[in-house]
Amino acid sequence: MTRIEEIARHDGRRVTLRGWLANRRSSGKIHFLQIRDGSGFIQGVMSRATVGDGTFDVTRHLGQETAIEVEGDVRADTRAPGGYEIDITALRVVGPSTDYPITPKEHGPDFLLDRRHLWIRSSRQQAVLRIRHEVIDATRDYLNSRGFVLADTPIFTPAACEGTTTLFPVPYFDHGTVYLTQSGQLYNEATAMALGRVYSFGPTFRAEKSKTRRHLTEFWMVEPEMAWADLDDVIELAEGLVAEVVARVLDRRARELAALGRDTAPLERIRTPFARLTYDDAARLLKEKGLPFEWGGDFGSPDETALSEAFDGPVAVTGFPAAIKAFYFEPEPDRPEISRSVDILAPEGYGEIIGGGQRIADYELLERRIAEHGLPRDAFEWYLDLRRYGSVPHGGFGMGIERVVAWICGLEHLREAIPFPRMLYRFTP
Numbered sequence: 001m002t003r004i005e006e007i008a009r010h011d012g013r014r015v016t017l018r019g020w021l022a023n024r025r026s027s028g029k030i031h032f033l034q035i036r037d038g039s040g041f042i043q044g045v046m047s048r049a050t051v052g053d054g055t056f057d058v059t060r061h062l063g064q065e066t067a068i069e070v071e072g073d074v075r076a077d078t079r080a081p082g083g084y085e086i087d088i089t090a091l092r093v094v095g096p097s098t099d100y101p102i103t104p105k106e107h108g109p110d111f112l113l114d115r116r117h118l119w120i121r122s123s124r125q126q127a128v129l130r131i132r133h134e135v136i137d138a139t140r141d142y143l144n145s146r147g148f149v150l151a152d153t154p155i156f157t158p159a160a161c162e163g164t165t166t167l168f169p170v171p172y173f174d175h176g177t178v179y180l181t182q183s184g185q186l187y188n189e190a191t192a193m194a195l196g197r198v199y200s201f202g203p204t205f206r207a208e209k210s211k212t213r214r215h216l217t218e219f220w221m222v223e224p225e226m227a228w229a230d231l232d233d234v235i236e237l238a239e240g241l242v243a244e245v246v247a248r249v250l251d252r253r254a255r256e257l258a259a260l261g262r263d264t265a266p267l268e269r270i271r272t273p274f275a276r277l278t279y280d281d282a283a284r285l286l287k288e289k290g291l292p293f294e295w296g297g298d299f300g301s302p303d304e305t306a307l308s309e310a311f312d313g314p315v316a317v318t319g320f321p322a323a324i325k326a327f328y329f330e331p332e333p334d335r336p337e338i339s340r341s342v343d344i345l346a347p348e349g350y351g352e353i354i355g356g357g358q359r360i361a362d363y364e365l366l367e368r369r370i371a372e373h374g375l376p377r378d379a380f381e382w383y384l385d386l387r388r389y390g391s392v393p394h395g396g397f398g399m400g401i402e403r404v405v406a407w408i409c410g411l412e413h414l415r416e417a418i419p420f421p422r423m424l425y426r427f428t429p
């Protein structure tokens, strides 16, 4: 069996393809079959003279997405999208398909999301999912080649990491309630003290009531954490990662970007170091742009969009007020109301793709913050241990995979950046 993506190696030879019928056109004595096998698409040309009346007449009635095995001769054709066509000599139906619900005409987003298990077969969705794979693969390579050790973190957790308002509770036997993890960070801090440089990569959960195009209730996050690191080290690692991921997708997924109609010029311009902007300057910039933003507030979606449109490439915003950030951020020594935090905003209006910073190293300060944030001390005793036994400056960040995929692919909404999206009103199929 030959895979369509390897078809060039079989030029001039007879091959067998196994796949699905994506589309069919017929003109008198010829059928044009659009065949896909998961690795690519190719046009098969079938003539009555070659295959005979039986196969030719059966083929006329094959529905979209019929599973077929096709035998034929590979022929280079400069007009074909992939550079090759196949002259079909035989066709066998393996799995029939009738009245496939997703036709080449336009469908609304709800119609498609209800049929997400089928929608992912479309060329556009396949392209997004292949780019997602590349983003993940490039991320792992980047971290693995820099001495980071993958250390998985638990999904059932006893307490909040990113604020108590977005926790998903789960009943846990007779022990009461545990929560689906919002972030592996606290555990990464522990493994970083064991292994030096670590990362977690897994699903994370936020009970986000906000129904925006940037929020999922379940999303995948990669979270590197480094012992002996400050905010600058964190920013440098984050910039390098983003630049590397973009370069890798441009290099290896040009075909998919083209299938999506993505203008790659803004991606090709990305260089490190990224522009830097303090929160103070960001607040001024938003006011200048006429947005109703006040110092001390958190960026809403319109603010992020405005900031990210103000720069040609990604921008690293640093120094958020401690009051709007999670409990664990190290304060600036000479300005304790400011946290040693960073958000990286993607350009073209995409907004935050990375959030992170330097963590509190001091035992007493951390203890105080846990109390100020009304967090249950019991659940954080183990975390305080990290400051009791050999505490060092350390930091890291989290990068949301779907945010990055949506930006690189130029998607309107995060829901297309994951095979099966979970949102406020969407948890099927």
Ligand code: 4AD
Residues within 6 Å of the ligand: 161, 162, 182, 183, 184, 185, 206, 208, 214, 215, 216, 217, 219, 221, 223, 224, 352, 353, 354, 355, 356, 357, 396, 397, 398, 399, 400, 401, 402, 403, 414
């Ligand atoms: O900024 P966040 O909340 O940071 C953390 O969770 C840190 N504990 C990470 C760390 O330092 N180890 O989330 C990090 C990233 C965001 O920048 C965004 O890309 C993504 O996770 N993210 C979401 N993606 C989709 N849907 C949501 N509801 C998201 N919330 C955050």
Ligand code: MG
Residues within 6 Å of the ligand: 343, 352, 354, 355
């Ligand atoms: Mg954030």
